[in-house]
Amino acid sequence: MYIVILTLILILLQTVVFPSFSWSSQCFDLVIMNILFLSLVYSHYAVILAIIVMGVIMDSISGAPFFYHVFSYLWIYLIVQLFKQFVFQRSIIFVVIISLISVLIQHVMLLFSVFIQQGKYAPGQMDFTLMAKQLFWGGILIPFGVWLINILGQNWMYMAKILKKQFVQKDRG
Secondary structure, X not given: OHHHHHHHHHXXXXXXXXXXXXXXXXXXXXXXXXXXXXHHHXXXXXXXXXXXXXXXXXXXHOOOOOOHHHHHHHHHHHHHHHHHOOOOOOOHHHHHHHHHHHHHHHHHHHXXXXXXHHHHHHHHHOOHHHHHHHHHHHHHHHXXXXXXXXXXXXXXXXXXXXXXXXXXXXXXX
């Protein structure tokens, strides 16, 4: 339930709140934090389904080409799963590198979709300074966001256990 609520909050921030600010173009995709958290913590097939659902929702409400988010989120998940086997995943350096790779994956997917439409003129259509700014902010804020999601998830589980104990005590008493 925590992941569902978190996903809805991130999607609302990304699509409704942030576009009203002038700096919103500098912002990376916030759902990447959720994808990285799920990829680092879980390796189940249900995570792939959840990632696809998140991607479909983002594809439906964003102006990006359809399946842009689905494919980029799946690539992020697959790359994290691959690197997670070779590198110590609790390392902050690993999370920063994966954060940068995640933002880069989305830009490569965007370049590919523009290339399909524009042909060989696609690289001229890309804003590489925007990509550099998003890589910079993603490298700083995504690891912090993943850490915050983890802390909030632990607090959520703790509160759920307390509430469960209280309900069990009320039923007995």
